[in-house]
Amino acid sequence: MRTDTDCIFCKIVAGEIPCFKLYEDEHTLAFMDINPASTGHALAIAKAHWENIHEIPVELACACIATAQRIAGAAQTALSPDGINLLQANGPGAGQSVQHFHVHIMPRYAGDEHLKINWGLNPGDTDEIKAAYGKIAGCLG
Numbered sequence: 001m002r003t004d005t006d007c008i009f010c011k012i013v014a015g016e017i018p019c020f021k022l023y024e025d026e027h028t029l030a031f032m033d034i035n036p037a038s039t040g041h042a043l044a045i046a047k048a049h050w051e052n053i054h055e056i057p058v059e060l061a062c063a064c065i066a067t068a069q070r071i072a073g074a075a076q077t078a079l080s081p082d083g084i085n086l087l088q089a090n091g092p093g094a095g096q097s098v099q100h101f102h103v104h105i106m107p108r109y110a111g112d113e114h115l116k117i118n119w120g121l122n123p124g125d126t127d128e129i130k131a132a133y134g135k136i137a138g139c140l141g
């Protein structure tokens with residue numbers, strides 16, 4: 001299995017540093033985030049060291065989503081939040097601080113808009129949308 005001795009999440013997978021473990025299966029592990037953005041904030045990670053969505057094999061990304069779904073269900077039952085965000089960052093520009101693929105499970109509660117992960121619904125410029133569309137569509141095989 002791919003691992004990186006300098007990676008904090010690989011150390012958690014290896015049992016070298018502790019975590020509040022919620023769930024594990026062959027390919028994934030879920031545990032509580034140590035710097036919670038909200039009550040119940042948890043992470044679903046791949047056990048193997050893949051940096052981001054560009055690197056990880058699709059079946060392992062799917063396994064992480066399946067684990068995130070399982071944790072979200074338990075959090076919904078246990079904590080009755082008003083909603084739950086799943087968040088997954090790729091690269092420093094997106095705020096990724098741990099370079100090991102993971103999905104955030106973030107229960108949301110009324111009044112927590114300070115989390116600033118909701119961008120509102122502001123109509124875009126159609127020409128800009130179309131230009132980005134053309135570029136992305138052109139890179140799909």
Ligand code: AMP
Nearest residue numbers: 008019032033034035089095096097098
């Ligand atoms: P990101 O910034 O999207 O890469 O998310 C990384 C997350 O990992 C942050 O929310 C951190 O609080 C969390 N984190 C870092 N170290 C640990 C740790 N030892 N145990 C639990 N969560 C951690």
Ligand code: ZN
Nearest residue numbers: 007010049100
């Ligand atoms: Zn790692």
